[in-house]
Structures are given as C-alpha cells and as structure tokens.
Amino acid sequence: MFDLRDLYQEVILDHNKRPRNFGQLEEPECSAEGYNPLCGDKLTVHLGLKGDVICEVAFTGSGCAISKASASLMTESVKGKTLAEVRTLSARFQAMVTADAEIEPDTDALGKLSVFAGVRAYPARVKCAVLAWHTLRAAIEVDNKVATTE
Amino acid sequence: MSQAPASTAAQSRFDVARVRRDFPILDREVRGRRLAYLDNAATTQKPKVVLDVLTRYYTEHNANIHRGVHYLSEVATQAHEAARLTAQRFLNARQTREVIFTRNATEGINLVAQSFGHRYIGKGDEIVITGMEHHSNIVPWQLLCEQTGALLRVVPITDDGELILEEFERLVGPHTKLVAVVHLSNSLGTVNPVARLVELAHQHGAAVLIDGAQAAYHFPVDVQALDCDFYVATGHKLYGPTGIGLLYGKAERLEEMPPYQGGGDMISSVTFEKTTYNEIPYKFEAGTPHIAGAIGLGAAIDYLTGLGFDQVALHERELLAYATDALQQIPGLKLIGTASEKASILSFVMEGIHPHDIGTIVDQEGVAIRTGHHCTQPVMDRFGIPATARASLAMYNTRQDIDALVVALEQVRRVFA
Numbered sequence: 001m002f003d004l005r006d007l008y009q010e011v012i013l014d015h016n017k018r019p020r021n022f023g024q025l026e027e028p029e030c031s032a033e034g035y036n037p038l039c040g041d042k043l044t045v046h047l048g049l050k051g052d053v054i055c056e057v058a059f060t061g062s063g064c065a066i067s068k069a070s071a072s073l074m075t076e077s078v079k080g081k082t083l084a085e086v087r088t089l090s091a092r093f094q095a096m097v098t099a100d101a102e103i104e105p106d107t108d109a110l111g112k113l114s115v116f117a118g119v120r121a122y123p124a125r126v127k128c129a130v131l132a133w134h135t136l137r138a139a140i141e142v143d144n145k146v147a148t149t150e
Numbered sequence: 151m152s153q154a155p156a157s158t159a160a161q162s163r164f165d166v167a168r169v170r171r172d173f174p175i176l177d178r179e180v181r182g183r184r185l186a187y188l189d190n191a192a193t194t195q196k197p198k199v200v201l202d203v204l205t206r207y208y209t210e211h212n213a214n215i216h217r218g219v220h221y222l223s224e225v226a227t228q229a230h231e232a233a234r235l236t237a238q239r240f241l242n243a244r245q246t247r248e249v250i251f252t253r254n255a256t257e258g259i260n261l262v263a264q265s266f267g268h269r270y271i272g273k274g275d276e277i278v279i280t281g282m283e284h285h286s287n288i289v290p291w292q293l294l295c296e297q298t299g300a301l302l303r304v305v306p307i308t309d310d311g312e313l314i315l316e317e318f319e320r321l322v323g324p325h326t327k328l329v330a331v332v333h334l335s336n337s338l339g340t341v342n343p344v345a346r347l348v349e350l351a352h353q354h355g356a357a358v359l360i361d362g363a364q365a366a367y368h369f370p371v372d373v374q375a376l377d378c379d380f381y382v383a384t385g386h387k388l389y390g391p392t393g394i395g396l397l398y399g400k401a402e403r404l405e406e407m408p409p410y411q412g413g414g415d416m417i418s419s420v421t422f423e424k425t426t427y428n429e430i431p432y433k434f435e436a437g438t439p440h441i442a443g444a445i446g447l448g449a450a451i452d453y454l455t456g457l458g459f460d461q462v463a464l465h466e467r468e469l470l471a472y473a474t475d476a477l478q479q480i481p482g483l484k485l486i487g488t489a490s491e492k493a494s495i496l497s498f499v500m501e502g503i504h505p506h507d508i509g510t511i512v513d514q515e516g517v518a519i520r521t522g523h524h525c526t527q528p529v530m531d532r533f534g535i536p537a538t539a540r541a542s543l544a545m546y547n548t549r550q551d552i553d554a555l556v557v558a559l560e561q562v563r564r565v566f567a
Contacts, residue, residue: 004514008507008565017502039506040523040536062536064504065566122510 006118007125008065015069020076021058028056032142034135036127041067045075045135052083059135064128066119071132073112083140089113090133096120097129164465169457170546172197183516186551191336191364191495191542192520193386196450200390203449207442215441216415216432230441233448234431240451241381241398242372248404250397250431251444255363256286258382258397259330261434262359263290265407266328266380270357273299276325278318278356280342281307281532282335285525287361291330300327307532311338311487319350326356333365337524337538338487339470339495341365348377357403363387366396367454367544368493369463373398385443389544390450394443397434404430411436454545462545466494469543473552477541480559486538497524497538500559503566505539511565512558519555 028046035042043061047054057075062068074093078086089110096105097119105114119129170176173195178185187195207229213222215230231246238246252258271277277291281304295302303326305318313331322329329351334341348358359380362371366383373381380403385394399407409416409427413436418426427433454462473496477483482501500508509521519541523530530536541555 004511004561004565007510013566038522039504040527040530042536064506066507068504125506125510128506 007122009115009118011073011112011115012065012069015072016065019059019068019072021072021079022060023058024060025056025058028058030139032135032139034061034131034138036063036067036131038124038127039064039067041128041131043067043071043132043135045071045132045139047136047139049083054078054081054083054086059132063131064125066116066125066128067131070116070129071135073115074132074136077111077113078136086136086140090137093133094130097126164457164461164545166465166546166548170548172199172453173546174198174201176546180516180518181514184550184554186515186517186554188541188543188547188551188555189518189520190387190544190547191524191540193392194367194389194544195546196389196391196446197453199453200446200450204391204442204446207445212442214438226441229445229448230439233444236448236451237396240371240455241366241383241396242374243398244374245401247430248398248401250399250404250434251439252382252395252397253393253440254386254395255361255382255384256290256395258380258395259287259359259361260290261397261410262380262382262399263294265410265434266357266403267291267294267298267300269407271298271300271327274325275300275327276303276321276323277301278303278305278322278326278329278351280305280313280318280331282311282313282338282340282526282529283330283332284336284361284363285527286363287330287332287359288528301325304528307338307340307529310489311335311340311529312489313340313342313347315343315346318347322351322354322356324354326351326354328357328359330359330361332361332363333371334362334368334493334495335487335526335529336364336495337497337526337529337540338489339492339497340487340489341491341493343491344378345376352377364494368466370459379403385447385450388447388450389454390447391440391443394440394447396447399430401430404434409433409436413437415439457545463493465545466543466547469547469549469552470494470496472549473541473543473555476552476556477559480556480563482563483559486533486535494543496541496543498540499535499538500562503562505537507566508539508559508562511562512555515554515558515561517551517555517558 025046029049031046033044041063046058048056059071105117107114211225213226215227303321351358357379360378362383367388381398383396386392416436486497505521521539
C-alpha cells in the first residue's frame with residue numbers, strides 16, 4: 001500500500017515552501033525556460049559559469065510542489081560541478097524517476113536527490129520532477145532555448 | 151431553455167441510489183477506497199443499457215449501413231437512423247436531417263468553421279467568441295482567420311466568470327458574421343444567457359454556434375427555442391460512447407454549406423468530371439460512421455430522458471449547492487467561477503498548494519478530480535492562475551462523494567500544513 005509520504009517527503013515539502021536559489025542572477029551566462037504544458041509549470045534556470053564549472057545557479061517560475069522542490073534541490077546539487085558531471089547527474093536522476101519500483105535509488109551518487117524516487121509510483125508526475133533538469137540541460141546545451149516535457 | 155432550471159426548495163424525487171446501480175463502474179474501488187468520480191466534465195460513466203446496446207450491435211447486427219440490401223445492413227441502418235431521430239427529439243430540432251453525427255463537439259465546430267466559414271466569412275469580417283471558451287471553440291476560428299483574413303473578437307468576462315453583456319453588445323455589429331459561444335463553461339461552470347445572445351447576434355445578421363459539450367447532459371436544450379444556427383454536443387459526456395458527437399444546424403444553413411470532407415456516403419453520383427453531393431445530413435457524413443457509437447448514444451439519451459431530465463437537473467442543482475457550501479468551509483480554498491447562473495462545475499484553488507498536488511493527494515482517497523487548465527488557458531490567464539482543481543458533477547453523484555472530497559482536501563491541507 002502506497003504512502004503519500006513516499007512522494008511528499010519532508011525534504012520535498014521543505015524545498016517547496018522555501019525554495020533555495022530562487023531568484024535571478026545579476027548576469028547569467030546562460031539561461032533557459034522550461035514549460036510543462038500538462039501542468040502549466042513554468043520555470044527559468046539561470047547559470048553562471050567559470051570555465052566549465054557551474055559557479056552560480058538560480059531559478060524563477062511557478063509550479064507544483066514536486067517541480068519546485070526538484071528545481072530547488074537541483075540548484076543545490078549542481079553548484080560547483082563541471083558540465084560533464086552535471087550531465088551524468090542529470091541522466092542518473094532521469095533514470096531514477098523512471099526506473100521500476102523495486103530498483104533502489106543510487107543514494108551515493110544522487111545524494112539528497114534520491115527523495116524523488118517516490119515519483120516513480122506516479123507516472124503523471126514524473127514530468128514535474130524532470131522539468132528543472134530538462135531546463136538545465138537546455139541551458140547548457142543550447143543557451144536561451146525553451147525546454148518542454150512533451 | 152437557455153438557463154438551468156430554477157432552484158426549488160422541494161426535495162428531488164430522483165432516486166440516485168437506483169441510478170447508481172445502473173452504472174457498473176461506480177461499484178469498483180480505487181486505491182482501496184470507494185470511488186468518488188468527480189471528473190464528469192472530462193467524461194461521464196456509462197450506464198449498463200449503453201454497454202448492452204454496444205455488445206448487442208456487435209454480436210447481432212454488425213454490418214455497414216446505407217445501400218446494403220442484406221438483412222443485417224437494413225437492421226444496422228434502421229438502428230443508426232433511429233438514433234438520429236432520438237437525437238433530433240432530444241435537441242428539439244425540427245427535422246432529423248438537421249442532425250449530423252460527428253466524432254465529438256470539436257469536430258462539429260471545425261465542420262462549421264471550415265464549411266460555413268469558407269462560404270460566408272472573408273477578409274475583414276469578424277467572428278465573436280467569449281473569454282471563457284474551451285480551446286476547441288477558439289482554435290478552429292483562429293485557423294479560419296489565418297486562412298481568410300477574418301478577425302477574432304473576444305468578449306471579456308467578470309471576476310465572477312460572467313460574460314459582460316454590454317461588451318458583447320458593443321463587439322457584435324455589422325461586420326460580425328458569426329458568434330461562437332459556450333453554453334456551460336467547462337472551467338467556470340457559468341451558464342451563459344445564450345437565447346439572449348442569439349437574439350442580439352441575429353439583429354446584426356450574424357449566425358450563432360453554441361458549444362453545448364458541457365450543457366447537453368445537465369439540463370434540457372431546445373434548439374428551436376434558442377433559435378441558434380448551430381449547436382454542438384458530444385456523446386461521451388452524455389453518458390454515451392466516445393467518438394460520437396452531434397452537430398445541429400438549421401436546414402437552410404446546412405443546405406447552403408459546402409461539404410466538409412469528401413468520400414463515400416456524402417455523394418449522389420461521382421464521375422471523374424463531376425460529383426454531385428448527397429442531401430443533408432449525409433452530405434456532411436463522409437465515410438463509414440461510428441455506427442455503434444451513434445446507436446450507443448441513442449440508448450444513452452433514451453436512458454437520460456427516461457429518468458426525467460428535469461429531475462436529473464434538479465438533483466444536480468441541489469448537489470452543486472451542497473458542494474459549493476461544503477468547499478467554502480475549507481480554509482484557504484477559493485472557488486474560481488462564482489456566476490449567479492451555474493451548473494455542475496466546482497473549480498478551485500488552495501492557498502500555497504498547486505492544483506496538481508491537490509489532484510494527486512485526493513486520488514489516494516479514491517476521489518477523481520481534474521487539475522490543470524482544462525483546455526481554457528485564456529481563462530487561467532484571466533484569473534492570473536496556472537491551473538485549477540476541478541470537481542464536476544453528474545447525475546449519479548451523491549453527498550457522500552462530496553463528503554469524500556472534503557475529507558480528501560483536509561488531507562491535502564495536512565500534508566502541506
């Protein structure tokens with residue numbers, strides 16, 4: 001029997017209520033907008049780079065608890081990482097939220113991000129969790145493009 | 151009738167417990183809970199009589215219709231055309247040839263936009279819609295405007311979700327060729343004064359299409375009394391199958407209009423030099439239609455009218471009042487759509503909680519509601535919100551369903567406390 005707390009974990013509720021790195025960067029080097037047409041979730045991710053290291057990251061926008069907390073936790077986990085590391089992390093996150101329920105999340109590699117493993121029980125909500133990551137990838141790969149989850 | 155029936159203190163004689171027994175799906179559990187199905191504006195559940203008619207058609211009568219000389223084809227043709235007669239009486243159209251079977255309400259609107267539109271609407275002409283239309287009553291007109299150079303005018307709505315009648319009167323004028331307006335708003339629940347709107351539009355010689363996708367299963371519709379030129383409805387909200395819809399059009403309009411799609415059944419004769427078209431309604435029904443769907447829709451309409459449609463409407467009206475009162479007791483909950491004339495729809499937002507989180511949590515309690523923009527993004531923009539949660543009622547809903555929703559919403563508040 002499913003428990004709602006598997007999805008709405010304390011960490012997620014906390015980041016929803018008090019999103020970290022929420023706001024604009026003064027001079028972002030790249031940014032991208034993400035849009036989830038299903039939910040109407042919209043967010044923009046702003047990045048500052050030093051070489052190929054993400055030195056600053058912030059996001060703006062509105063969305064459900066899952067998408068907002070995902071964006072907030074993502075900003076915390078990518079700061080100080082190289083673009084190559086971020087790509088790997090993004091792929092791991094995507095794999096975790098779409099994996100079969102019995103596969104344990106790789107908590108060593110994913111850290112706090114593994115709280116989103118509960119999303120797997122809710123196919124309709126996976127898009128909410130990955131929106132921020134899609135948007136981040138769009139900002140890195142093709143600056144100033146719009147990402148969507150469709 | 152252009153309005154929902156007047157409220158009355160009299161207790162409904164409608165036997166909802168008996169009606170519920172006619173809908174097999176209502177018995178099932180969802181996530182270990184009693185199902186409270188409150189997503190009727192998206193689609194309604196089907197009574198057993200409809201399911202039985204579909205099975206009987208495919209097991210006993212399946213054949214293609216029209217022009218068949220064999221027995222099964224005759225039976226299938228008769229059943230298909232009997233469904234048209236049922237639909238004609240249901241909408242109170244003058245003649246059966248004024249009723250066209252479509253896939254859904256959307257296709258009915260597209261048919262009118264492309265057929266009527268290309269015949270009568272040109273550069274600089276105006277099409278008037280309202281700020282509460284479903285995307286299906288916006289986009290077909292935008293396409294037509296792109297194709298012809300016509301202009302789209304939008305009548306604004308109030309904070310309660312009511313049409314601003316003065317603006318309607320101001321926007322409809324000598325350049326208006328067509329007015330397309332929703333009867334019952336799917337995201338606000340507003341019932342528009344469509345008879346009055348038709349009268350105003352006709353004063354300027356404009357044709358009127360009414361989108362009755364939501365209205366037709368909540369209260370009786372009389373297209374002659376409304377005097378509208380076109381009325382669209384959809385089967386799957388009328389307790390019938392998906393993939394079947396109705397387009398009513400005044401015969402004199404339909405006869406003047408060119409075909410929408412070409413193909414079999416819509417012709418009288420075909421040569422490579424010249425094709426002549428069939429008479430209405432067949433001119434607009436190219437290809438093998440959804441025969442089972444039409445027959446199933448006929449059965450659904452018979453079921454609904456057999457219960458006494460006025461009684462159904464009264465039951466739903468009482469339940470809407472109960473639900474409105476119950477939801478307003480919930481702290482931080484705000485209803486979106488508070489028109490004085492409403493039916494069946496309760497759209498709402500909760501402070502600090504996104505509608506999608508509401509939807510996921512109440513689903514755990516067996517309560518099915520819809521969350522999102524409900525294909526009315528301009529309405530969301532008008533109210534400055536990304537989405538709403540929407541509970542929508544049908545004849546089989548009870549106070550128990552509403553109570554389950556209220557309990558589930560309390561759970562939502564606990565999770566986000």
